[in-house]
Amino acid sequence: MPYVTSTGTRRTGAVAGRLGFGVPGCAHPLVAPAEWAELARPYTPLHWAVLNVARGPGARPDPHCLAAAVRLHEARGRVLGHLDVRFGTRPFGELLSDAHRFLEWYQVDGFYLDRCPTERPGLAEVRRIATTLRALRAPAYLVFAHGTHPHPSYVESADQLVTFSGQWADYRWSQAAAWTADYPPERFCHLVHGVPRTHLDEALRIARWQGAGTIYFTDRQGHGQADAWETLPGYWDEIVSRIGPGVTE
Template identity: 60%
Template structure:
């Protein structure tokens, strides 16, 4: 069982009654994973948002994902049905923990808008400390100038300092393995925000612990989740991307989050 501060515990009591939504941090390219992208097009799925163009970095100095150098018909065929079903499609912008040049990020964002008409942006490897606040504030402000009403998700992967909550619609405050998630804790400041402001992404969760993982998400006040049995096989530069394919228990996950939509 995860450990919570007292304010987080009080919020968790209320949050566990709220419905969860699913986020998809980005499958492999649709040419490689057509079944995964096709499965997301089923009407009625409890999807909050889906990331387009995501990919694992190939090294410590590389940037992951993005819109590419030209419009890709496969990405377009994945995005259009989702948007038609009312699902937010977000373009993936890898900030490189704040090291990515501002101009490159805006250029990628513009291409996502021109080619795929995205509804917002997911900022991968977003800084989480106070030092990263100014550059993140500048970037999120510019993105909302490009796309008024853009849905912006900061993918920290860990609990960031509270100042980031004012910059985005949602913060990804956990992205990692089940071994760490089951003992994780939410800081006290998160209790002052509703569950829809937080998302948790957890890999390596066995089917036998699926219900427990969803309980932890609710207790910690996360309104959006993605849980998978896929793993990164120990991490490191040669690791697999646990998000690139659909969980083996996808229908079980959907039925626990959105009753009545799983076949």
């Protein structure tokens, strides 16, 4: 059960802050070259983009993925390696092996822990993973992709939590957990698919109200959430202009 004890209090800090994009995984650069080129455009307000070669780093170095990562680095964007935690069931050794390959082959800036546990019993293992990843690459930027509000203690081990990942029909009625008000907007990310262009302003208001500093909204749909993230939204230029120029600090 998500840890939501919402209040109607407006998050004034989020209103004052600048939103930016967290891109959870465009398709392979050979399939989506235009998407990767757009992410590396100057002044795109990109906080991070996930590199997912083949449900992880792949079996061998991929020159096309390396080139895409280099372009993002040159544009001062963060590149995160995709690690599937499988809700805490993935063997630690497998995760560590994937992390080493991401660092060696693509010089990633951190990691995106997909399907991260949300309950307190999973906390100790996730802390172990986070500590090890930061020892491998200091500083490593870590995003825990819960997709819902986890136990509040998870925030202590991550740079950012994905506290919503899902469709627009659910997002527009969603509520923030009261404990999130104790942290600045840059600690939270919302990923929403199926957002119509006509509701883009409403979606941005919800993100600011709930205190999310990083967002990814798309009108795309798919058989699964991952399919929806593979291409940029049809209103990409519009949402970039609404958020405004920016770079990762």
